[in-house]
Amino acid sequence: MKMTPLITSAVMHFGEMGSRWGFNRTVGQILALIVLADEPISAQEIADALNISRGNTSMGLKELQSWRLVKQHLVPGERREFFIAGGDIWTLANRVFEERRKREIDPTMSLLRDLLLDTPANKTEANAQDKLNEIHDLLESVTAWSQELQNLGPDKLNTLMKLGSGVGRMLELKDKLLPGKNSVN
Amino acid sequence: MKMTPLITSAVMHFGEMGSRWGFNRTVGQILALIVLADEPISAQEIADALNISRGNTSMGLKELQSWRLVKQHLVPGERREFFIAGGDIWTLANRVFEERRKREIDPTMSLLRDLLLDTPANKTEANAQDKLNEIHDLLESVTAWSQELQNLGPDKLNTLMKLGSGVGRMLELKDKLLPGKNSVN
DNA sequence: ATAAACTTTCAGTAATTTCTGAAAGTTCAG
DNA sequence: CTGAACTTTCAGAAATTACTGAAAGTTTAT
Numbered sequence: 001m002k003m004t005p006l007i008t009s010a011v012m013h014f015g016e017m018g019s020r021w022g023f024n025r026t027v028g029q030i031l032a033l034i035v036l037a038d039e040p041i042s043a044q045e046i047a048d049a050l051n052i053s054r055g056n057t058s059m060g061l062k063e064l065q066s067w068r069l070v071k072q073h074l075v076p077g078e079r080r081e082f083f084i085a086g087g088d089i090w091t092l093a094n095r096v097f098e099e100r101r102k103r104e105i106d107p108t109m110s111l112l113r114d115l116l117l118d119t120p121a122n123k124t125e126a127n128a129q130d131k132l133n134e135i136h137d138l139l140e141s142v143t144a145w146s147q148e149l150q151n152l153g154p155d156k157l158n159t160l161m162k163l164g165s166g167v168g169r170m171l172e173l174k175d176k177l178l179p180g181k182n183s184v185n
Numbered sequence: 186m187k188m189t190p191l192i193t194s195a196v197m198h199f200g201e202m203g204s205r206w207g208f209n210r211t212v213g214q215i216l217a218l219i220v221l222a223d224e225p226i227s228a229q230e231i232a233d234a235l236n237i238s239r240g241n242t243s244m245g246l247k248e249l250q251s252w253r254l255v256k257q258h259l260v261p262g263e264r265r266e267f268f269i270a271g272g273d274i275w276t277l278a279n280r281v282f283e284e285r286r287k288r289e290i291d292p293t294m295s296l297l298r299d300l301l302l303d304t305p306a307n308k309t310e311a312n313a314q315d316k317l318n319e320i321h322d323l324l325e326s327v328t329a330w331s332q333e334l335q336n337l338g339p340d341k342l343n344t345l346m347k348l349g350s351g352v353g354r355m356l357e358l359k360d361k362l363l364p365g366k367n368s369v370n
Numbered sequence: 371a372t373a374a375a376c377t378t379t380c381a382g383t384a385a386t387t388t389c390t391g392a393a394a395g396t397t398c399a400g
Numbered sequence: 401c402t403g404a405a406c407t408t409t410c411a412g413a414a415a416t417t418a419c420t421g422a423a424a425g426t427t428t429a430t
Contacts, residue, residue, distance in 0.1 A: 038312040089319040127223040134274040
């Protein structure tokens with residue numbers, strides 16, 4: 001893997017951002033390297049290009065595979081394992097999004113459901129429970145909505161995103177369009 | 186602040202999740218405590234309730250204020266400062282979302298723009314640049330879209346979210362509805 | 371001006387996370 | 401079965417991040 005200045009700065013940047021996106025620096029760098037490479041790349045090449053230990057590389061790749069952002073690519077007649085991106089950019093973004101939802105929202109939803117089953121012992125608890133309930137509903141809407149968007153598939157999703165402020169106008173016409181359905185509030 | 190078991194488990198959980206949401210354990214706990222409290226709460230009370238130092242509390246509050254998740258609440262005739270949530274649950278969620286966008290997407294967009302200005306030196310770089318370009322476009326769409334959704338305001342946004350699979354049907358009718366506008370592709 | 375009641379800052383320490391590299395594991399050719 | 405070429409694991413080291421508490425700062429009352 002030839003590390004040109006362009007690739008180097010992209011890789012470094014994705015390393016820095018990595019921690020904000022849910023993984024650590026090295027994992028971010030490995031991902032960038034694999035995505036930007038125009039050919040499958042071996043673990044050893046990654047370790048060399050990034051100046052990290054072979055062990056660390058192995059763990060990073062394991063993590064990226066668990067996120068399904070990277071997959072193995074077998075080259076016939078090679079003993080080494082090569083790696084390539086787990087899909088196109090859109091797919092990768094989706095996977096990061098999904099995975100983060102699992103880690104950031106689902107556990108909270110589950111706890112909130114439990115806490116909402118208890119009968120509040122006093123005024124303070126009743127108030128806290130109200131708030132927790134609001135949070136629960138919000139997270140539920142967001143989850144359902146993101147699920148919905150995923151079901152639309154890439155092309156419709158793209159249409160929707162490109163629609164821009166048309167969404168607002170469309171909503172105003174909604175009731176005429178889909179009579180009887182979802183007449184909210 | 187009376188720490189009932191219900192409140193304690195919620196606070197602890199938000200502490201654990203805190204790091205996944207962009208801040209650290211203590212900051213998450215402080216936020217939960219303030220949101221769930223039914224009355225303004227002083228820094229000392231927070232430190233006591235969470236068993237953390239006064240200094241740490243001060244820093245946590247500073248961070249939460251920078252995220253605009255918490256604000257000061259002056260009580261006449263009191264020298265101490267009290268704190269309350271920066272808004273209702275929906276507002277808070279929005280602010281977290283916005284703030285994270287600023288930290289997670291904007292810097293990358295900016296770097297990508299720069300990198301895309303360079304002329305690729307060879308095949309490998311040209312390929313890498315294509316990928317970077319795809320990433321840039323994706324992030325740009327997402328940013329514009331999230332901006333659009335925010336402009337809709339809470340109620341319309343809620344309508345849209347509750348619409349569920351209706352969104353798909355609506356998109357199919359779109360061109361009849363908004364003729365000439367945004368005929369994508 | 372002084373003191374009391376509070377807040378913030380920050381150097382040093384503690385806790386947590388990440389990384390290394392040696393050892394153990396796997397696979398395959400001969 | 402043996403050894404070469406690779407991979408993974410994991411204990412300890414290094415790096416990073418978070419926390420404490422004492423000192424300095426601020427505000428208000430007298």
